[in-house]
Amino acid sequence: DAGVTQSPTHLIKTRGQQVTLRCSPKSGHDTVSWYQQALGQGPQFIFQYYEEEERQRGNFPDRFSGHQFPNYSSELNVNALLLGDSALYLCASSLWWGIQWKTQYFGPGTRLLVL
């Protein structure tokens, strides 16, 4: 049973650049959420995608955008990178089963360093 996968594992960018991170959900899951984890902190919710639409969003600027594809995989895009965007970006997948979402399972993350 394939778990949540993310690519790339590490990435180095410079300020002002744009970045795209990718996530494939756990087999059987249809919902993807993205989290940002700064060093020494707990993960912070960015947004969630279900049925190819953004369903819920955390307190992040519009520079952060995403997409979900028909196969349930997802991308996170960050424009105009700032030094403060350096973090571990975690993807989590879950399944909507009619009345609520089931437990979220996390991928290994993509570590982004902005110079």
Add this chain to the structure above:
Amino acid sequence: GNSVTQMEGPVTLSEEAFLTINCTYTATGYPSLFWYVQYPGEGLQLLLKATKADDKGSNKGFEATYRKETTSFHLEKGSVQVSDSAVYFCALRPPTSGTASKLTFGTGTRLQVTL
């Protein structure tokens, strides 16, 4: 809003010692509660969960009981091992409402177990 407070670390224990990591939460209604563990350089792994008051989640010797009266979900293990060294995150998910599935995390507690 929802929030999770964890005891600050690091927590340093000798192997076979008893572990308690405190977690309290603020939320309306009856959220679901989770403990996730993060090993060095890795993403988050679900350790255990509880979805209603007085539920006890357990896994790999770890236990936590959902206490509504004290809004707590403390993590315990009777005998820790060196391999348990990691960062532990307490998290909550709001009650079922169809669109609320984001996880709110605490800041994490680092556990160091020595021989």
